Every structure is written in C-alpha cells, then in structure tokens.
Amino acid sequence: MEQVMAISAGDTTFVLVSAALVMFMIPGVAFFYGGMVGQKNVLNTLTQVLVVLAIVSIEWVVFGYSLSFGPDHGGLIGDMSMLGLQGVGPAGNADYAPTIPHLVFVIFQMMFAVITPALISGSVVERMRFPAFVAFTFIWSAVVYNPLAHWVWGVGGWLREMGALDFAGGTVVHISSGIAGLVACVMLGKRRKQTRPHHLPMAVLGAAMLWFGWFGFNSGSALAANALAANAFLVTHLSAAAGAAAWLVVECLHEGKPSLLGLISGAVAGLVAITPAAGFVTAMSSIIIGLLSGGICYFSVTIMKGRLGYDDSLDAFGIHGVGGIWGAVATGLFATTSVNSAGADGLFYGNAALLVPQLVGVLAACAFSGIATYVIMKLLGAVMAIRTEAAVESTGLDISEHGQEAYELTLATALPLPKEKFLV
Template identity: 45%
Template sequence: MAPAITLAAETELSAANTGFMLICSALVMLMTPGLAFFYGGMVRVKSTLNMLMMSFISLGIVTILWVLYGFSLAFGTDSGSIIGWSSDYVGFTGIGTADLWSGYTIPVYVFAVFQLMFAIITPALISGALADRVKFTAWALFVTLWATVVYFPVAHWVWGTGGWAFELGVIDFAGGTAVHINAGAAALGVILVIGKRVGFKKDPMRPHSLPLVMLGAGLLWFGWFGFNAGSWLGNDDGVGALMFVNTQIATAAAMLAWLIYEKLRHGAFTTLGAASGAVAGLVAITPAGGAVDPLGAIAVGAIAGLLCAMAVGLKYKFGYDDSLDVVGVHLVGGVLGSLLIGFFASGKGQSEVEGLFYGGGLEQFWKQCAGVFAVLAYSLVASAILAFLIDKTIGMRVSEDDEVAGIDQAEHAETAYDFSGAGGGASRTASAPAPVAEAASKKVDA
C-alpha cells in the first residue's frame, strides 16, 4: 500500500484518481464473490453453499465492523506503533465529503472503502482451509473476532503511518503480509485446533465443479488488477501501471511453472493446476510488484508457482487438513513474494531500495524477514487461541453425522443443485402443451 508520507501533500481533489480508485474498489469487491466460486467449485457437492456463504458473510460482517471501529484501528492516529485510533473515524462521523486522504488527491471516503474491500476478503481467504466441518454461527463469530484482534492491528503495522513495520521499511505493496500471510497463518492455526475432516486421506474429496473453479479464478485474476494497481492510490507517476503489468506477468509465469511441475510430477496438465498456479502468482506478486521490474516479476511468479505446487502436498506428509490449500498457496506464496523483494527489488519502482541481485545487499531481505515472521507468528497464535475459545464455548465443528450427510443441508437447509427433475419426467411434461402432457400422462398410466 502506498505510504501516505511518500508523496507531496496535495490540496485539490483529482477526479481522475478518485474515479480510478472507485473502480479499483469495485474490482476488489468482486474478488470476494470470485473467491466464493473458486472455493465453492473445489469442495464436494454437499458443501457448496456453505463454502459460498463463508465468503459472502464476510461482506456483511466486516463492512459493519469497518465503519464502527475497524478503519479507526487500522488507519487512525498511531499509538505505540501497534494500533491506531481516531474518534473522527468511528462510525465515519468525523469524515467530510471534501476531506482528502493525507498526501493524496482522493477523498478519505474513497481510501476507506478501498481498504474495506481488503479487510473483507482477508478472513474469507481463511475459510477454504476449514471446508466441510465448521458451524456457520461459529465461523461468523470467528470472522468478527479475528478481524478485530488480528486484521485491523496488522493492517496498521504494515500500512498505517507510525506502524512498526511501516517505520522499519518493510515493503508490502498490496498485502503479502497483511492479507496473504495473515490469512494463511490463521488458517493453519485454526485447523490445528479443530482437526481433520471425517475421511481425510481415506475418502475421495475431489472438486465437484472445475468449471466453477476456473470461473472463480478468472474473477480473482480480473479483480486483482484493482487490488494491486489501486494500492498506489493513483497513477500520476506510473508506479500503478508497473504494478498492473507485473501482476499479469507474474500470474502467467506462475501458472506455467505450476503446470510444468504438475506434468512432470503427475503426468497431466490439469485445470485445477492452472487455476491454482494463477492464484499463487497473484499472491506472490502482491507484495513485490511495485519493487521489481518485469523480469523480476517473471522470476517471482515462476518461483511461487513451482514452490506452491510442491507445498500443497505437505498436508499429507504432516497430517494437517488444509482443505483447499490456503496454507500451501496463500501462506507459502505470501512468504515467497515478500522475501523475494530482498533479492529482486530493482530500485526503479516504488522506491530506490535495491535487492541483493541488483547490488543492494541483504539489508532489505532482513527487513522483509522481520515483517513476514512477526505477522506469521502473531496470526498463527492469535487465530489458534480464538478458535480454541470458540470451540470450548459454542463449539466450532458440526456433528460428525451432519458433516457426513452434508453441511449445506445441516447449516443452511438448502442444496446447491436440484436433481429431482433431471432426465425428464413430470418437470418436462408440466410445461408441454396440454394435449402433449395429457398423452404423456396416459402413457405413464398405461
């Protein structure tokens, strides 16, 4: 995220930048339904609606929290380099329509709504690791507590003026630490508490709709241009354009690297691999895209595609049930993208910082390590504690019978698909002309 203190103070609203940022905000909002489709296609039929709802509910809960106090905690006046607070931001009561975000030519409202979309999708990312087995009420409570205790403070550390990571010089253009490492570590913390799905490593748990997965991946890729390019909060100096280009390049490289690994390791190029590889590239370039050049973006994407493809299999080796590979893609991809800045930063993008391969030594790498492992540790521990407390009070998991029968029916009293009329029968004759329907009925009676 573009730090507010790096640009000269501006006093006039830019209609172009304001319009650009509103479009980017809408693109990032679209990513949450995209994520819902991506995850929804990866689960079994009996969990489809629950997976969709675990993303959609974040749109409701986090929006209200953000207005009430989240924006103030994340971007209010710094307190001890840990948290922010500004009473004017509570309920947005002190924000005027003509107020500009510090140092920029966009209204505070525009910055707030753009950041809101990041806050919404981050807990939704966690949900993929918990597929098939979590009570919806428990999940809603977890989202509420996690956003408050983990996301809002970490966003301040990384992007808030005065936050310790911000002041240290940790580079995170659009969310490698605050979004992806944060969500990936949280996912690991929760699944270590709630345990494995019934039948893990025994029953087939294949995606029920790969077209839905590909649709979701496409929406994510599309929305990610707003996620990344918009994080410079304008494009007057071309850095946002660099980020846009690097987003496309790294995603392409990661997808190809994943598919090549998959072909060599498993003998086939799969659609699931293509979608997963693309997402891995998007994750990895998110922190790095403003600091690297296009050749560096290829390297970041290719490395992430290869290593994330290898990492998704670790759950079988170590026995943790990360249902939809949130740890393997978002945690590992976020760590890689953040640390690789220390090697591939060109000094010609968002700052003059140069990585090891560009003559800058390892100074930035160690700064990146500090940010990466602090966020990882805090989110992992805090998320595990929250999950433990919820599990010991209202219970985190559905019953084993409900999990086996299907969490959609148990938690939502619905199913994703109605097969009752498939193949003809009454549903087909009901809409036929009366003579045809009557003849069909007599034939059946006979």
C-alpha cells in the same frame, strides 16, 4: 489529520473502480472455493465467503478503519478518533492519499479487510459450523487484521518504520490469512471424508474473476492513475501467467499430466506472490517471482501437506500463506527504486539490508496471526460448538446449516441416451 488537498477526478475514479474490482474478488473466492468442495457443501462454502462481506464492512466503518489507520499508539495500533468514520469526509488525507477523497481511501481499504478472512474459509470448509465461523470472522478481523494493517501501512506502524515493503497486502492479507487457516484447520481436525471438487468449471470461473479483480487489488494500491499503477498492472498479469505455466510443468514432471485445477491454482499462486512486490519490481523480475511461486506452492500443496498430515481443505495456507511468504522475501530480493523511488533497492540491486525488515515482517505476521488464531479458536470452543458432528458431515452442511440444497439432481447421475438413430 484531515487536510484540504487538491482532489483529482482521475485518481478518484481509478481508485473507486479498483475498489469495485477488489469487491468483485469476493464472489470470485466464493466460486473458486465452491467449485472445489463436495456437492453437499457448496452452499455452505459460498455463504461462508459472502457473509464476510457483510460482517467486516460494518466492523470496518464502526471501528476497524480507525484502529488500522488512525493516529498511532506505540507503533502497534491506531486510536478510536475516527469511530464511525467521525471526521472522515470529502477532503484528501495527506498521510495516505492526498489526491482522492478520504472516504474513497476508506472504501478501497475496506475491501482488503473483507477479503482477508474470506480466504481463511478455504482451510476450514466442510467441517466448521457456520455460527462459529461468523463469530471467528468478526473477532479475528478486529484482533488480528486491524493491528497488522496498522503495523505495515499505518503512519507510525513499527514495521512501516522499520522499512518493510508490502505494496498491496502480501503480509497483511495473504500471510495472515494463510497462517490463520493453517492453525484453524489443525485445531478443527481432519474432515471425516475428504471430497473431490464437484464442479471444476465453477472453480475456473472463480479463478478468472480473481485474476481480473486482482488488477484492482494491486494497481489500485498506487492510489493514483499513474505509471506506478501501470507497472503494478503489468507485473500482476505476468506473475499470474508465469505461476500457471510453472505449476503445469512441475505437475507434468511429478504426476505425468497437467490438470485444469493445477492451471488455475498456479495462476492464483503467482497473483499472491506478486502482491507485496507489485509496486517495486520490474516486468522480468515478476516473471521470475511467478515461476518460482508456481513450483513452491505446488510443493507445499501436493507434498508438504501430505507429509505433515494437516487438512487444509482448499489450500489457503499452501497457496496464500506460502505464496505470501515467498512474495515478501522476493520483494527483498527484486525491489528497485527505478520502479518506485518511495521504495528501496533489494539484494539484487545492491541492498541486502532490505531482507531484514522483510523477514521480520514475515515472522511477525506468522507469529501474531498464528497465536491470536489459536486463542480465538480456544475461546470460541469454550462457549460454542465449532466443529460439526459426524452425522452432519455425512449429510452435508448445506442441509444441516442452511436447510437448502444447491442442486435438485445428483450431478454424478448420468441420464441414459435415447436409442433412436440420428441422421447426420
């Protein structure tokens, strides 16, 4: 229910800036993924990510927000009382964020709803038809993201009532998208020809944008400019740094050399893992979480994927799914009320019971997202083509799906050096 509350200009500004930072992560994902695909598929990859911003923003305002944060029905879903943001106005909402306008809370949560299906694209690029991806995005957002957001964050949601902690979306965003990506890539089948990253500097730019935007993602989830936001900011940075360092060390031990792609992958793994814990753990705990995330995600990307044989194109499952699962478990281990009195102590602070709702949340998100994704893909496959044909994959999806090319010249073509002698 909308209530008249005291609005803080500082909190309002902080959350609006945080929402803008989360929105900035969308092109960050686009560049991160775009740099890692082959040259003939870069525009298609960018388009898949950016179209989500358009689709889900509209879905969120029309009915998604109401289903996610509307009055509870059986702990499973909100109602349609806020259809089209009916009744949502300038006053604060006592249930979620009393010191900022309700509309600001809607805007902030919208960006989380947008980035989640954008992450899924990393598992299906270079072989999923664009119309099928658009249809999948809309249906998945309505059927999976909205109920799951209500379970974890909505007042009355069954996981929230059980005591599951997810500060900024480890379960809602990363586990759900990672599992969906795994199921979708298995159902699509492997790419006919796997490609090497065509532009690593582009991927680095995307990773840097993600690291920067993640401060809004996590610290903004405090929904106020306060000490909790400062803690979330600090632990976010530390976990990313630790994840990057750990990945490089493990990579050196396993492959003999550190790679730039490994550096940025480890940083993203650290960011994913700290997301559910950012408002509940100390700085030292965040370093441990990040270090372990770098090693765990490296194993999932380089060893587990190869042995199981699935083609998770850009490792959405290997980093977001696996990293999100570790982050949810780590929250149950390292959470402390000394950081957030509204949270709970974890195993290492004398409360092993917190692991129960954390593990239940992981299993529920995996099962729900996985089964729903399977059903959605099957239904879409019955009415439209979802996998590109062999000839299309050979030509590249940029030309076949969009009629454009990213580059006029082949990047691999080196121009001959002039034979003149240069004065030094």
